[in-house]
Amino acid sequence: MPASLQLLGQFALHDDRPLSTTPVCRRLLAYLALRAHPVSRAATAAQLWPDLPAQRAHASLRTTLWRLAGRELVCTGHSELALSGTVRVDVREAHRLAGDPEADMALFERDLLPDWPEDWLLLDREWFHELRLRALEALSEAHLRQGRPVPAWAAATAVVRAEPLRESGHRLLLRLHLAEGNAAAALRHYEWFRRQLRAELRVSPSPRLHRLIAPVLRG
Structure with missing residues (x-):
């Protein structure tokens, strides 16, 4: 069953059952879900870790992606990231049906x-x-x-x-x-x-x- 991501009201991630995630993983998934196109790793790291030097922010992003590895939630390119197209997102559904x-x-x-x-x-x-x-x-x-x-x-x-x-x-x-x-x-x-x-x-x-x-x- 494809994963579903809820961002309206509160954060929730589930397929046939709730899926647990760390706070930093939730931030990354929400950030990617709200982007219509793939975003660069550099921009993502800068947005999610604005108080860290660039090198440490990139390291934090790599660690977060490692924690999500194997769940098929994020598409990772050499320089860009995107939420997997199989993940259903309530915000996108609301936008489509408005x-x-x-x-x-x-x-x-x-x-x-x-x-x-x-x-x-x-x-x-x-x-x-x-x-x-x-x-x-x-x-x-x-x-x-x-x-x-x-x-x-x-x-x-x-x-x-x-x-x-x-x-x-x-x-x-x-x-x-x-x-x-x-x-x-x-x-x-x-x-x-x-x-x-x-x-x-x-x-x-x-x-x-x-x-x-x-x-x-x-x-």
Whole structure:
């Protein structure tokens, strides 16, 4: 059975059972899994061991590769490294399915290794956070168009839970209220969001959001 690598929510590696790895091996596997193309050994060593001199960083990389030898997880070239193509990675699966109206929402409910402090992970984490919010919004839109309010609510609520001041998520919730004829609930939600924006950012909802609620405000 091919190995599967989980990077969303937490790190986990398994085939037909969990596979144990050392922390440094986990760092290398995660780093390679987040690269679309093979990366040089020099760049990998510099990213994973930034506080070490180049020679010691390369030695640490060689030791880490030795620990992973025989597991068929890493493809090692003379100067480049890549995660084996047989390893399934949840982040890659989420990237592939983002925008698919039939995608499993569970793929987009967790952020990328949220507890890891690695500097090299910051841009990847920011990229995936935005990708998952956009994917959830697309799912909510698709379910709303297809008359499936329950999953539409679930996806839109997940967006707001992740980013409480993200207007696009609140816009979806307002549209869901209005689609179900719940004008009073839509107005309450709009007023709550308006107060939150004012208190937290000292700004008002956008004209686009105001236009959405305007018929209710006019009564």
